[in-house]
Amino acid sequence: MRPLIGVTTYVEPASWGVWHDLPTALVPQAYVEAVTLAGGRAVLLPPDDLDADVLRALHGLVLSGGADLGPQLYGAEPEPLTDTRPDRDGAELLLARAALERDLPVLGVCRGMQLLTVAAGGTLHQHLPDVLGHERHRPAPGVYGTHTAAFADGSRIAGLLGDEAEIHCYHHQGVADPGTLLVTGRAPDGLPETVEDPARRFLLGVQWHPEVIRDKRLFGALIDAAGG
Incomplete structure (x- = not known):
């Protein structure tokens, strides 16, 4: 059986057919295709903060991109351009923390990297241009x-992508303090681009969007760690 990889979803207004602006649990198909092409089976996870029991059925987890994290989660006040989704915050932090406790393989993408950072006690810059x-x-x-992005010698990300790689990013927030995680990649301006925990089976956060190019190196590493 292909490893089952949970992918967290957005809840946003969506329209199709005769239906317009309905609150909808969705995620770009690129995530699903990236998991599938790497040998896994994607399972979409709508926000649910009642428990993290679904992790018992999964072999790995992708924390997807999306809106800003609530700054109260890392002890800050919201700034004018911060745009949050509290339903996602509560549900995904529950999943992330439970996944860390179980040592479940986790790949955090953009917002997902920031979520991992906050779960590890870190903080964020709320608006990078400032x-x-x-x-x-x-x-x-x-x-x-x-x-x-340039990567640290001996890091997991360097082992997957080499000393540096061209990346595609779309975010206005970023990691200020990684908490207990290790920054292993940086942009030319010094912004953290990857975080890892070498002590875990597979915990990698990337500030860019590898699903856009269906990057088999990153998603394949997640699948391999998940038992693929």
């Missing part, structure tokens, strides 16, 4: 930024 002085990580609505 910190970095540029908007290259989210150059325009719906337009991915592209730049290189």
Whole structure:
């Protein structure tokens, strides 16, 4: 059987057919295809903060991208441009913490990397242009930024991608303090691009969107760790 990989979903207004602006649990098909092409079976997980029992049936977890995390989760007040989804925050932190307790393989993508950081006691920058002085990580609505990321020698990410790689990113928040996680990749401006926990079976957060190119190196590593 292919490893079952849970993928967290968005809840956003969506329209199809005769239906318009219905609250809908969804995720870009790119995530599903990335898991499938790497040899796994994607299982979509809508926000549910009652328990994390679904992890008993899963072999791995992808924490997907999306809206900003609530800053109260890391002891900060919201800034004007922070756009949150409290239903996702509660449900996904529950899943992330339970996955860490079980040592379940986890890949965090963009918001997912930030979620892992907060779960590990870290903090975020709420609006990167205020910190970095540029908007290259989210150059325009719906337009991915592209730049290189450099990776630490001996890290898991370097073992998968080499010393550096060109990445596609779309975010206006970023990691300020990684908590107990290890920063193993950075953008040219110094922003953390990857976090890891070498003591775990597979825990990797990336600040970019590898699903866009169906990156078999990252999703394949998750599947391999999950027993694929």
